[in-house]
Amino acid sequence: MIPKQIVIVGGGTAGWMAATLMANRWSKHGASITLVESSKIGTIGVGEGSTPFLRQFFQTLNISEKQWMAKCDATYKCGIAFPNWCNTNEAESYFHPFYGEIDSPLVKDFFNNCQYRREGFDIPTLPDDYFINAYLAQQNKSPKTTNLQYQGIDYGYHFDADKLGSFLASHAKKLGVKQIQDQVVDIKTNTLGIESIITQQKGEISGDLFVDCSGLKGILIQQTLKEELIDYQKYIPNNRAVAIGTNHKEPSKFGTYTLSKGLKNGWMWSIPLSSRIGNGYVYSSKYMSSEDAEKELREQLNEYDAPARHIKWSPGRISQHWKQNCLALGLSQGFLEPLEAPMLNLVQQTCESFIEFCEKPHDLVNNQQKFNQVINRLIDGTRDYLQAHYLLNSRSDSQYWIDNRNNTDMSSTLMAIVSGWKSQGSFDTALATISDNLVYGKTSWYCILSGMNYYHTPTKGSLRLAVKKHHNAKLRCQHIAVNFPIQVASKQN
Ligand SMILES: Cc1cc2nc3c(=O)[nH]c(=O)nc-3n(C[C@H](O)[C@H](O)[C@H](O)COP(=O)(O)OP(=O)(O)OC[C@H]3O[C@@H](n4cnc5c(N)ncnc54)[C@H](O)[C@@H]3O)c2cc1C
The missing domain is CATH 3.50.50.60 (FAD/NAD(P)-binding domain)
Incomplete structure (x- = not known):
């Protein structure tokens, strides 16, 4: 009603x-x-930061990017880079791209190569090499082009x-x-x-x-x-954040991805808006004081004057x-935490789902029960994906990372995913058995598990065909990326 x-x-x-x-x-x-x-x-x-769902929100309201983006200092987002989650060496990073139709021809090669790698072959399987958005992000390029051939690309926003x-x-x-x-x-x-x-x-x-x-x-x-x-603290460790805004070093040019970098007791975000960069350190109060978190963030940013905001939640x-x-x-x-920026998507989906349930034939108790199940499944599926970031880490430079890796509190869904991946059987079959509880899709799971190098050490050599597919994937992405413009402030606004 x-x-x-x-x-x-x-x-x-x-x-x-x-x-x-x-x-x-x-x-x-x-x-x-x-x-x-x-x-x-x-x-x-x-x-x-948003996921691509926010595009649908504005489409539902019939509001164009031209109408809202400049007013909200918004920029395009091709995905998220994750350096330092497996190692404190900054070169070790993977990219979780927003993927779309344009990636379809290559995604199968990515999945197949991951399967070979899981079977012990020494094959390059970093997701960054297989998705167009990863290449655009590396070059600060916008995911939008006027070239009609390359429209099937998905993206989110920073604002x-x-x-x-x-x-x-x-x-x-x-x-x-x-x-x-x-x-x-x-x-x-x-x-x-x-x-x-x-x-x-x-x-x-x-x-x-x-x-x-x-x-x-x-x-x-x-x-x-x-x-x-x-x-949910037994699943996801963080309950504090400190946020500090900084200026762009090159004010006319800015990145098209969120940086989510592992730090000593948590991770920091850097989000490029057209007017400034939003930064923050998300950490656990069990391992770190707010003073130490602020100090570490300031050192990372080399910023000692801008005001800091401290935020707490459970x-x-x-x-x-x-x-x-x-x-x-x-x-x-x-609230779970800001990793992967899923919260506005949850707001949007909760509200849209509520509207749909209200328009169904009136059966309040039944509708409420079903609605709450849908939303709980959505949040718990999101929680599983967030927890995987902590569970799969291979850092040993602080107790925070060690404890998170050794955490045995996890849902049966997450357990089925990580054990299914580590076994040599079909990962797709493992995912299919828990598909009702999956919120993040198959591609996202391949990206995180492969990106965080959650494999046994290879015991076999490489495979020529798989290496060739990897090489071709890189060439195709590079070739397509040429057609996209650098994201600049004047074009944005
Ligand atoms: C550190 C951090 C980083 C985040 N990053 C992301 C991200 O990148 N992407 C993402 O999607 N989400 C992110 N989130 C979540 C996101 O900020 C929230 O989901 C979103 O802002 C919605 O907040 P809200 O409107 O529920 O609450 P709020 O923004 O807190 O608004 C509460 C409102 O209630 C009003 N109010 C409260 N009490 C009263 C009262 N007694 N009388 C009248 N009015 C009252 C306040 O005035 C205010 O208007 C992040 C959250 C945190 C903590």
Whole structure:
């Protein structure tokens, strides 16, 4: 059943994404949407990388890149580079590309060569050599070209989170969303769940659906409806970040990939926006103090003046994202960590899935149950892929990396993946047995397992045909990459 009076608490990226998606779909059905946010509390202000799903979000809203990218200091993202996850030598790195149709002719050769490598042959299997986006990223090239032959390439974005929030806010208001700047100070409940919210200045606001986008505290779903966070720290270690922005060394030119570099007790991100670079160190408080993390990040960046922001969370999720008349979206649903930048995708998929379930024949209990299963599967499948980064590491320079490698707490899905890969049997068959729980696709799993060199030491020589395929893959990618332009600020904006 489509709700008539929707009240969204929170004006971060999650709140405004929900407001635009719901208004886009339901305003014509007479739904009224009010969003309450408090500038005193503010937003988390990080979250600057996306997956390709964000393209679909803008397509759904009929907003072109020209309309939003320049306003949000956005750049194109071809994928993510992972140096120093297996070794502290910076030369050791692999790339997790966004892949598309354009990669189809080569991806089979990549899979086959990985299979030979798993059987003990000495074959080059770094994913970087087989995907167009890896070549574009190495050369700071945009994944978009006017050459019609090369359109089937997938990509995501980097953007300024605050500016994206403001852009979506102005779009939502055009779609009829009412914005209230005020603080929620109390919440009334009834048998349906939330009856109303009480704001400091505007008083009581009622509705038939309340969307909790209030951030990590989850003031409706967690604090009021008592939905508990399930702790995931035993799977994924990090619960802190420190963020520092820096200027571009060459302001007219910037990269087209996120850098996720392993550090002593965690990893750092560097995200090139058109206006600046967003950087941060994600680490575990069990192994490092916030002072030491900031010091290590500053040394990495050679930046000693710019202000640092420290952020804390407990990795986990709730289990009922839709409970009674309340939907949780964004950080209020729980948060894993920023690796692979999956969180906005989760917001988008949770919201889109919720819209679909509301439009199904009315059976609230059944719909809620199915919806929560879908979202939990999505988050847990994402968690498995994130955990693999820690589990597959081969660093021994700190207890952090050693403990993560030796961690035996993992889902049966992840266990089936890593043991299936290490055996010499068909990896595709191993994946097929757990396909219902996979969120990241087969190509991503091949990229991480092969990229992190999760193989036994080769016992056999190389194979001529496989080496030739590797060579041809490199030539094809180089040949295609010539047709793409360098990403520059003037073109972007
Ligand atoms: C270190 C870090 C890095 C991240 N990097 C990425 C990334 O690269 N990619 C990605 O997809 N995601 C990333 N994320 C996650 C991403 O930041 C969030 O998923 C996204 O910003 C959504 O946040 P939110 O809107 O749920 O919460 P917030 O941004 O915290 O917004 C909460 C809103 O609720 C309002 N509010 C709270 N309490 C009240 C009250 N009492 N009354 C009124 N209003 C209230 C606040 O004013 C605010 O508007 C990262 C997160 C962290 C912590």
